[in-house]
Amino acid sequence: MIEYTEPEPSRPVRSWIRSAPGTHIWLLIIVVTSIVVVIVPDHLEHVLLRRNSSNIHELARHPIRALLSSAFWIEDPASLPLYFVLFEIFQANVERWLGTLRWLFIIATGHITATLISQKLVLMAIQDHRAPRSMVHVVDIGVSYGLASAIGVLTYRLPGPWRWLYLAGVLAFFGLPLLSDGTFTDFGHAIALGVGLLAWPLTRHPNRHRIPG
Numbered sequence: 001m002i003e004y005t006e007p008e009p010s011r012p013v014r015s016w017i018r019s020a021p022g023t024h025i026w027l028l029i030i031v032v033t034s035i036v037v038v039i040v041p042d043h044l045e046h047v048l049l050r051r052n053s054s055n056i057h058e059l060a061r062h063p064i065r066a067l068l069s070s071a072f073w074i075e076d077p078a079s080l081p082l083y084f085v086l087f088e089i090f091q092a093n094v095e096r097w098l099g100t101l102r103w104l105f106i107i108a109t110g111h112i113t114a115t116l117i118s119q120k121l122v123l124m125a126i127q128d129h130r131a132p133r134s135m136v137h138v139v140d141i142g143v144s145y146g147l148a149s150a151i152g153v154l155t156y157r158l159p160g161p162w163r164w165l166y167l168a169g170v171l172a173f174f175g176l177p178l179l180s181d182g183t184f185t186d187f188g189h190a191i192a193l194g195v196g197l198l199a200w201p202l203t204r205h206p207n208r209h210r211i212p213g
Contacts, residue, residue: 019092019096020091020092020093020095020096020100021095021100022095022100022103022104023087023088023091023092023095023103024092026071026072026087026091026143027083027084027087029072030072030073030074030080030083030143031080033072033073033074034073034074034077034080035077036048037049037073037074037077038077048073049073049075049139049141050137050139052066052069052070052072052073052141053066053070053137053138053139053140053141054066054067054070054115054119054140054141055119055122055135055136055137055138055139055140056119056122056123056126056135056136056137056138057136057137059115059116059119067111067112067115070115070140070141070142071111071142071143071145071146072143073141073142074141074142074143075139075141075142083143086147087147090147090150090151090154091103091107091146091147091150093154093157094106094107094150094153094154094157097154097157097203098153098202098203102202103150105202106149106150106153106195106196106199106202107146107147107149107150108146109149109195109199110145110146110148110149110150110152110191110192110193110195110196111145111146111149111192113191113192113195114145114148114149114188114189114191114192114195115140115145115188117187117188117191118140118184118185118187118188118191119140119184121184121187122135122136122138122184123136125184140184140185144185144188144189144192145188145189145191145192146192147192148174148189148190148192148193148196149192149193149195149196149199150196151170151193151196152170152192152193152194152195152196152197152199153196153197153199153200153202153203154166154196155167155170155196155197156200156203157203170193174186174189174190174193175190177189178190
């Protein structure tokens with residue numbers, strides 16, 4: 001398990017970043033890939049997003065690369081400030097609470113499980129002629145599956161009645177789209193949330209170890 005240094009009052013930003021290194025490294029990579037999306041020509045942007053997607057085509061040809069690279073790109077760079085906020089609220093808090101290794105295991109499991117199952121649903125829909133063949137190449141990138149897993153496991157961090165209020169809100173947010181015309185992404189979010197909720201055993205001994213700075 002990765003240990004964390006004591007907070008440094010004279011260096012609050014550095015201390016804040018070091019307390020959740022995985023979260024902030026991930027954010028940095030997303031910033032870089034988002035800048036790339038902004039500066040490249042439109043036709044190259046489309047190629048990059050397709051190539052780094054975890055769609056059926058890429059999973060069949062390069063499964064490991066597709067699963068890994070798809071977690072570091074967002075389709076709309078304008079949403080980057082929102083992801084900064086969401087990462088600080090959910091990802092960083094889970095990492096500080098459980099430690100980097102358990103945090104990474106939970107979100108990676110959520111991302112991989114949700115991606116594979118949701119793309120299997122797409123494949124079944126294509127085979128049953130409920131979806132066009134072009135869905136094989138659909139752009140499926142982003143950090144939302146890992147984020148949904150972090151949101152799920154954070155349920156166990158909250159005390160008493162707040163836990164149940166939070167859980168009710170989370171289930172409503174991710175569940176309501178499934179009651180209408182839920183997309184494969186909506187199903188993926190629900191699956192990733194479930195992974196986070198099923199990670200309860202990993203929360204029983206939260207990270208409390210620190211070493212001197």
